[in-house]
Amino acid sequence: MNAAVDRKKPRLATTSLAGCFGCHTSLLDIDERLFDLVERVDFDRSPLTDTKQCASCDIGLVEGGLCNAENILVLHEFRRNCKLLVALGACAINGGLPAQRNHLDLGQCLQEVYLTGPGIVGGQIPNDPELPLPLDKVRPIHEVVRVDYFIPGCPPSGDAIWKFLTDLLDGRTPRLGYPLLHFD
Amino acid sequence: MRQPNILFDGLPLPFADGQTIMEAATAAGIFIPHLCHHPDFKPQGSCKLCTVKANGRHVSACTMPAKDGMEVENNSPDLNDKRRTMLQMLFVEGNHFCPSCEKSGNCMLQALAYELEMLTPHFPHFYPDRPVDASHPQVLLDFNRCILCELCVRASRDVDDKNVFALSGRGIRKHLIVNAESGRLADTSFSLGDKAAHVCPVGVIIEKGRGFALPIGRRRYDIQPIGMELERAARCRGSGEAI
Amino acid sequence: MDCDPRSLLETVVTEGCFEAMGLAALLQPVVDRHRRDPRQLLQILRAAQEVLGYLPAVALTAIADAVDLPRARVEGVAGFYSFLHLTPVGRYRVLFSDNITDRMLGSGELLDRLCNKLWIERGKVSEDGLVSVDTTSCTGMGDQGPALLVNGRPMTRMSAERIDWISELIRGQAALDDWPREFFVVDDNIQRRDALLTTRWPAGEALRTALARGRSAMLAEMQRANLRGRGGAGFTTHIKWESARRATTRGERATRYVVCNADEGEPGTFKDRVLLASYADLVFDGMTIAGFTIGAEQGLLYLRGEYAWLLPALDENLVRRRRDGLLGGQICGQADLSFDIEIHVGAGAYVCGEETALLESLEGKRGVPRIRPPFPVHAGYLGQPTVVNNVETLCKAALIALRGGDWFAGLGTKQSTGTKLLSISGDVERPGVYEYPFGVSVSQVLSDCGADNAQAVQVGGPSGACLAMHEFMRRIAFEDVPTAGAFMVFGAQRDMFEVARNFSHFFAHESCGFCTPCRVGTSLVANCMDKIANGHGSQYEINEIFRIHRLLHAASHCGLGQSACNPLLDTLTKFRPAYERRLRSLDFEPAFDLDQALAGARQMTGRDDPAAHFGQPARMPGGER
Secondary structure, eight states, X not given: OOHHHHHTOOEEEEEESBSOSHHHHHHHTTTTHHHHHHHHOEEOSBTTTTBOSOOSEEEEEEESBEEEHHHHHHHXXXXXXXXXXXXXXXXXXXXXXXXXXXXXXXXXXXHIIIIISTTOOSOOOOOOTTSOOEEEEEEOGGGXXXXXXXXXXXXXXXXXXXXXXXXXXXXXXXXXXTTTOOOO | OOOOEEEXXXXXXXXXXXXXXXXXXXXXXXXXXOSSOOTTSOOOOXXXXXXXXXXXXXXXXXXXXXXXXXXXXXXXXXXXXXXXXXXXXXXXXTTOOGGGOTTTTSOHHHHHHHHTTOOOOOSOOOOOOOOOBOOSSSEEEOGGGOOOOOXXXXXXXXXXXXXXXXXXXXXXXXXXXXXXXXXXXXGSSOOTTSGGGGOOSSSSEEETTOTTOSOTTSXXXXXXXXXXXXXXXXXXHHHTOOO | OOOOGGGHHHHHTSGGGHHHHTHHHHHHHHHHHTTTOGGGHHHHHHHHHHXXXXXXXXXXXXXXXXXXXXXXXHHHHHTTOTTOOSSOOOXXXXXXXXSHHHHHXXXXXXXXXXXXXXXXXXXXXXXXXXXXXXXXXXXXXXGGOSOEEETTEEEOSOOHHHHHHHHHHHHTTOOGGGSOGGGGOOOOOEEEOXXXXXXXXXXXXXXXXXXXXXXXXXXXXXXXXXXXXXXXXXXXXXHHHHHHHHXXXXXXXXXXXXXXXXXXOSTTOOHHHHHHHHOHHHHHHHHHHHHHHHTOSEEEEEXXXXXXXXXXXXXXXXXXXXXXXXXXXXXXXXXXOOBEEEEEEOOSOGGGGSHXXXXXXXXXXXXXXXXXXXXXXXXXXXXXXXXXEEHHHHXXXXXXXXXXXXXXHTSBOSSSBSEXXXXXXXXXXXXXXXXXXTTOBHHHHHHHHTOSSEEEEEETSTTSEXXXXXXXXXXXXXXXXXXXXXXXEEETTSOHHHHHHHHHHHHHHHOOOOSHHHHHHHHHHHHHHHHHHTTOOBHHHHHHHHHHHHHHHHHOSSHHHHHTTHHHHHHHHHOHXXXXXXXXXXXXXXXXXXXXXXXXXXXXXXXXXXGGOSSSSOOOTTOOO
């Protein structure tokens, strides 16, 4: 590739909110195609760059749902900075495993875990302002910001992520189709 | 005498007297998305996934009798969009977290979501809180996955002659109940041999001790998409091949 | 536990007492009175609840045994109807009519006032089991609201003074019979009479005239009259009658049925209430004429649960008619003519106004609309040919028997013959029932009822049409603005968004839940409207409403779902600023209140620092880059 094209490389940011980094691991599963990817995009905020804040980007991949205040702030930061926001994986799309706590009462949970559970003596619910407060329910990201694309899967396969990204970079509407489209 | 036809997505489709649009399409190897329909039971037309346009009117293919000359629109972007929206409604109404569900890979709701390329539930979730019934020694009921198709109701009533299941409540609070004062499946006459134990298209009625028996990749809808099963079967029937 | 049988209602609140009380002994007369007939299940459940206060699990089991139905089926029916309770309710059950017209008259404030006076939370039973206060769908008193039901009895013209008095009466545990009688007065409020309401014929006169004409001649008169159904759909009545008459009966109990749809549930309508209260003989004459004409031997009147207070008078009337030879065997002395009428009472389900849902309910089932075809004229009640007609339609049929089809066709317009009763409420000087020949303009009606500053009229109830000022020249007629009779007027000061929001909750509450689009869609739409109302809405919600409307209109199983978004669509088209001024942004707002979602955690941790809130300039630890 020549330098002129290089300067126009789209910027890609990724983050994991209330997720397990499984989707990021899947991103690594594109294996040697990672070399193609870095040829075609520049990574902004991402575990790969270890950048903590997101600058103006073209594509933002968000793994994980929203379980606490910090998740929402990061999501807002991504929405502000990314032209296209992509929900990556089951948790971002429907809350996923963390959302299975949604039928429990948060207050009772905290109480049991930190105060009344077996073996706890003199416990205290953590209240350090450095800690993000948990939300009453875990939410998928589309309930808080507008989301442009969705890549389902727990996690989506490396192939699915690759298909999605190459479609997008090549100017096609991303389409997974069978069998790349799956929810588990 | 000339066999009567419907014009199905522009193609003439013969049907036998008394057949519904769904039955005529199925016989011809054409898949119309559906959840509450099952060829063994009386059609009820509640899921509305099989909504087609017949002579310009939206109708349920599973309940509408085919009529000679009827023009039926099935596989159109507009109808598929409506079906996708209804799938999204079902996904947010219940709790459909596929990775934790034993039915994943064999689930019609999930398979239809693939077929209709539903990528997101789109709507805000209702997050139902319906306690799981694990009382029965052989079977677990996870009501949070119920799509209210009434197949278990019909199977238990019409085939098993047991009436183990029924619906109560109404509107968004409509829910599946079992035939016991305690509300527990263990206190009904339900058994694993019942037809009702094996008709749930989603993951409500789950046999205990068998979860995740097939690895990912070998489950029903891993092997082929839901719409393809029927078409392949029809093609094989036509050519005399084994399926 | 104290199980003193002197105070039955007190003891039934505790389920443990039922064995001691001898539940079977309590229920036996109830099930026996209904011949242990499973088709009477809804009536049995109503009666059982009257005895027990609510329907505990053991009672459902006992009833299921008595009528030989699966218990789950009985529980399914009991769980369907709003007025049947599976958990204990207060000995005084106060239900405020929640139609928009009641709200405009201050019902919301009155409800809060009563709750405060009684120290209770809305929708919850007081700890001593004495009282519960909640809302219910329109009780059909739009002309004399705010209205409520106390233990099923209607109370009208509520005011702060009356509410205070009621709270004293409840706290003093006064029997309802000892409450001031004026609280229970229901007026007819007939404001304009035309062909029907000027009728003063003796009971049976219309019937005798029809009998004298003969079956075919009566049908011919109906055809000449070109009467169309007054329940809203406007199907031609004589075609219905003719079809049912020609349809073959089947099975061993082969007969035809005439069903009178008195499930007047459309919010804002109450004209059938007046007909049933003051023109019952015309209704029964009409039913009997229909029975005679189509060859039916049984009539069924389905009375909405909210009108159960009319039952004693209606039953007395039936007894009188049997005594006078107008019902039973050998009607009017004709040896081969027998017809009788039975009244079924509903239990709070708007969807039962849909004729096939009504038939299901009559058969003792959940009120879920049937798949059509077959239509009721071919396979209706118990699978037999059945004519289902609205109360007003049957009155008109009686009128046609009396005065002839040509006379009737001379009234109204060519496509909409005869007259129409309108139930007028809202911002008008003289609410009540108005009878007009079809073709009257909306502006004429507005001027007659004293509505000088109307900005909108909801014609035909929530499922009808919302007309704005520029449409007031339109005419009430099937070919222009069709209506079942509701005519709610909204003055310039009213917020049309709140009108639509009220209706959206009505449909979500009344959806039977049978089909996916209506069951989920009506609730999604109501949630969208709440989000907008709470100041968290955006253009996104408005687009969602349009999208859900398109789906519901196309794919819903019955008219309820198909029309559920009509009022939103109408108000969004004609009163869009009422929505827009509430929007927080034109793009997208979260589905839930972010700050509120942290409230639980704030409470548990005792934190109140900026990072424990949204909506404040809180920043993540680490600060700006």
